[in-house]
Amino acid sequence: MGSYKLINLAFKSITRNKMRSLLTMLGIIIGVASVISLVSIGNGAKADVEKQVASLGTNLIIIHTSRSKTGGVRGGSESLDTLDLNDYKLLKEKATAISGISPVIKEQCQVIASATNWNTSIYGVSPDYLSVCNFSVESGEFFTQRDVKAMSKVAVVGKTVVDELFADQNPIGKKIRIRNVPFRIIGVLAEKGQSGMGTDQDDVILAPSTTVLYRLGNGKTVRTIMASAVTPEKMTDARTQITTILRASHRLSAGQENDFRIRDQTEINNMATGVTGTLTVLLSAIAGVSLLVGGIGVMNIMLVSVTERTREIGIRMAVGARGIDILLQFLVEAVILSLIGGIVGVVTGLGLAFLMGNILGTSVVMTGSVIIYTTLFTGAVGVFFGFYPARKAANLNPIDALKYE
Amino acid sequence: MHTIELKKINKEYAMGDVVVRALKNVSLTIGQGEFIAVMGTSGSGKSTLMNILGCLDLAGGGDYFIEGVHVNKMSKKKLADIRNEKIGFVFQGFNLLARTTAIENVELPLFYERGRSGGNIRDKALAALKQVGLGNRLHHEPNQLSGGQQQRVAIARALVNSPSIIFADEPTGNLDSQTTVEILSLFQELNDRGITIVLVTHEQDVSLYAKRIIEMRDGEIIKDEKVLERKNAFEELALSGSGKTRLTLMSAAGGKF
Ligand SMILES: Nc1ncnc2c1ncn2[C@@H]1O[C@H](COP(=O)(O)OP(=O)(O)OP(=O)(O)O)[C@@H](O)[C@H]1O
Numbered sequence: 087m088g089s090y091k092l093i094n095l096a097f098k099s100i101t102r103n104k105m106r107s108l109l110t111m112l113g114i115i116i117g118v119a120s121v122i123s124l125v126s127i128g129n130g131a132k133a134d135v136e137k138q139v140a141s142l143g144t145n146l147i148i149i150h151t152s153r154s155k156t157g158g159v160r161g162g163s164e165s166l167d168t169l170d171l172n173d174y175k176l177l178k179e180k181a182t183a184i185s186g187i188s189p190v191i192k193e194q195c196q197v198i199a200s201a202t203n204w205n206t207s208i209y210g211v212s213p214d215y216l217s218v219c220n221f222s223v224e225s226g227e228f229f230t231q232r233d234v235k236a237m238s239k240v241a242v243v244g245k246t247v248v249d250e251l252f253a254d255q256n257p258i259g260k261k262i263r264i265r266n267v268p269f270r271i272i273g274v275l276a277e278k279g280q281s282g283m284g285t286d287q288d289d290v291i292l293a294p295s296t297t298v299l300y301r302l303g304n305g306k307t308v309r310t311i312m313a314s315a316v317t318p319e320k321m322t323d324a325r326t327q328i329t330t331i332l333r334a335s336h337r338l339s340a341g342q343e344n345d346f347r348i349r350d351q352t353e354i355n356n357m358a359t360g361v362t363g364t365l366t367v368l369l370s371a372i373a374g375v376s377l378l379v380g381g382i383g384v385m386n387i388m389l390v391s392v393t394e395r396t397r398e399i400g401i402r403m404a405v406g407a408r409g410i411d412i413l414l415q416f417l418v419e420a421v422i423l424s425l426i427g428g429i430v431g432v433v434t435g436l437g438l439a440f441l442m443g444n445i446l447g448t449s450v451v452m453t454g455s456v457i458i459y460t461t462l463f464t465g466a467v468g469v470f471f472g473f474y475p476a477r478k479a480a481n482l483n484p485i486d487a488l489k490y491e
Numbered sequence: 492m493h494t495i496e497l498k499k500i501n502k503e504y505a506m507g508d509v510v511v512r513a514l515k516n517v518s519l520t521i522g523q524g525e526f527i528a529v530m531g532t533s534g535s536g537k538s539t540l541m542n543i544l545g546c547l548d549l550a551g552g553g554d555y556f557i558e559g560v561h562v563n564k565m566s567k568k569k570l571a572d573i574r575n576e577k578i579g580f581v582f583q584g585f586n587l588l589a590r591t592t593a594i595e596n597v598e599l600p601l602f603y604e605r606g607r608s609g610g611n612i613r614d615k616a617l618a619a620l621k622q623v624g625l626g627n628r629l630h631h632e633p634n635q636l637s638g639g640q641q642q643r644v645a646i647a648r649a650l651v652n653s654p655s656i657i658f659a660d661e662p663t664g665n666l667d668s669q670t671t672v673e674i675l676s677l678f679q680e681l682n683d684r685g686i687t688i689v690l691v692t693h694e695q696d697v698s699l700y701a702k703r704i705i706e707m708r709d710g711e712i713i714k715d716e717k718v719l720e721r722k723n724a725f726e727e728l729a730l731s732g733s734g735k736t737r738l739t740l741m742s743a744a745g746g747k748f
């Protein structure tokens with residue numbers, strides 16, 4: 087029997103029991119739709135996170151203070167004061183594999199403008215911070231190294247702060263008071279949006295590191311230093327240089343642990359995408375299971391169909407159909423049944439993904455390969471679950487099939 | 492070489508503890524071009540014999556040769572091919588595919604043809620249906636046809652792939668006498684063209700259209716004799732004047748087989 091005739095026959099049989107075929111396909115449709123929608127939403131979330139992490143900075147290296155262990159005894163909170171401005175200066179002078187470096191002294195303060203006030207983070211940084219963390223100035227200007235040296239009371243503010251304190255006025259030149267210290271606003275940062283961790287990156291005030299450290303902070307502790315490697319390839323070199331320089335400066339002997347921690351962009355990236363990645367795998371597994379359940383539905387209906395059509399099988403055999411003809415007839419029917427389910431499922435899944443992406447405001451990333459693999463997989467489900475019923479039909483004896491009531 | 496040769500064919504059905512011996516050492520030879528009527532009481536084993544002859548069922552013991560080929564030793568695949576190429580089977584209960592038009596039913600054997608004897612499938616099916624006088628019922632489904640018409644579709648299906656033997660299990664069982672004669676006329680004409688025919692019947696009258704009568708009882712052949720005064724359905728129909736259109740049609744299509 088030609089393949090055209092086989093496919094024609096399968097369609098006839100599928101359309102003969104429309105409701106039943108539809109219900110059978112529903113299992114596959116739900117399975118495929120959930121695979122497609124979950125994978126595209128998962129991939130979208132991953133892409134979002136990657137983009138956000140990339141927005142944190144370029145070739146970013148973050149140096150944190152760390153609890154130092156002395157003889158196995160963990161120090162108290164004072165031992166967190168392991169980094170200071172001197173470390174920053176040393177690194178800036180000596181580390182050749184880094185292109186920019188800035189201390190980050192963070193203070194959470196109530197900021198008062200003439201009319202209102204707002205609680206936000208003040209970051210004491212150096213001018214390098216702009217390039218290291220991918221910020222840019224939208225209007226006005228950023229402070230310079232001179233401002234840092236002079237401990238100028240100037241500030242550059244993020245969009246959120248502008249909105250909260252000045253509504254639609256031009257903030258440049260305006261005064262704000264932070265812990266009773268007056269600062270003059272000299273610039274506004276370009277909008278950056280949410281970070282991968284969900285914090286608002288525009289809810290910041292940047293001021294010279296020295297000003298923040300001595301006027302607002304304790305005048306000593308620098309919790310974080312951020313740097314960027316010259317190129318992504320130099321990342322490891324940069325880490326090694328930083329480690330060597332800091333260990334020497336902290337006079338750590340060979341056996342002692344580092345009293346600081348270094349993380350870089352790839353680690354942050356992996357950490358952030360790891361969660362969404364695991365989630366995607368988990369959801370896909372659940373979706374895959376529902377696809378299997380759909381396959382069992384196909385098998386069930388094919389078994390019913392074989393039983394119902396036993397006489398037909400007998401008649402076909404009586405006029406010369408070989409076992410393989412009968413096998414193919416039912417197999418093609420099962421495969422077409424699941425393929426139609428698969429195709430409808432792909433379309434439904436894509437629709438669902440875009441709908442959910444719209445509602446949740448996340449990206450939806452669909453790759454052609456996922457669509458193709460899922461469709462092929464449904465075909466395989468058809469073959470796998472259709473084979474047993476089809477073989478059962480093919481193995482019937484002509485006379486038994488003909489006499490079947 | 493005989494068209495059909497049966498040697499000590501046995502068939503038993505086990506029904507729990509009871510064993511029914513449906514055929515007991517049946518031996519029989521049938522030559523090419525014969526026309527045999529198988530008679531016998533109900534349960535005597537006629538259908539069992541026909542199913543084995545038609546390669547639908549396998550004998551429990553003994554040897555079966557069809558045109559010299561040993562059927563017992565054939566694979567399922569080869570048996571399917573024999574059914575397709577050499578045998579036409581007309582069932583007692585028609586056995587047409589439901590919800591499938593007459594022409595599609597007749598096309599069925601052609602779809603499973605291996606050797607591709609050539610020619611258009613639809614044309615061949617059409618010719619076969621015209622042969623049985625159903626040229627005007629091509630797209631009727633079985634439930635839209637009368638019993639006699641269904642039986643004629645079944646006959647058309649049996650002869651569409653030009654078999655050398657036609658087995659018919661009570662082909663006239665539930666037909667009126669007029670239709671019975673029409674169908675017998677068809678069988679006689681096919682037989683005249685060299686096709687071997689074996690048909691089962693309960694009616695003495697029907698058996699007289701054959702050339703040879705075999706009688707069975709309890710799974711054994713008890714009588715095997717020639718028909719001395721053979722009836723001619725063609726002439727009967729011509730005399731009564733009915734079925735004339737079909738006969739002219741058939742003569743027009745003459746020599747198709
Ligand atoms: N599948 C079966 N299982 C058990 N016994 C069977 C089976 N088929 C037939 N028989 C028995 O075999 C014997 C012969 O049956 P068969 O159908 O050949 O009779 P028959 O001569 O065709 O009768 P009828 O004229 O009524 O059609 C019967 O006694 C029947 O009960």
Ligand SMILES: [Mg+2]
Nearest residue numbers: 537538539583
């Ligand atoms: Mg019978």
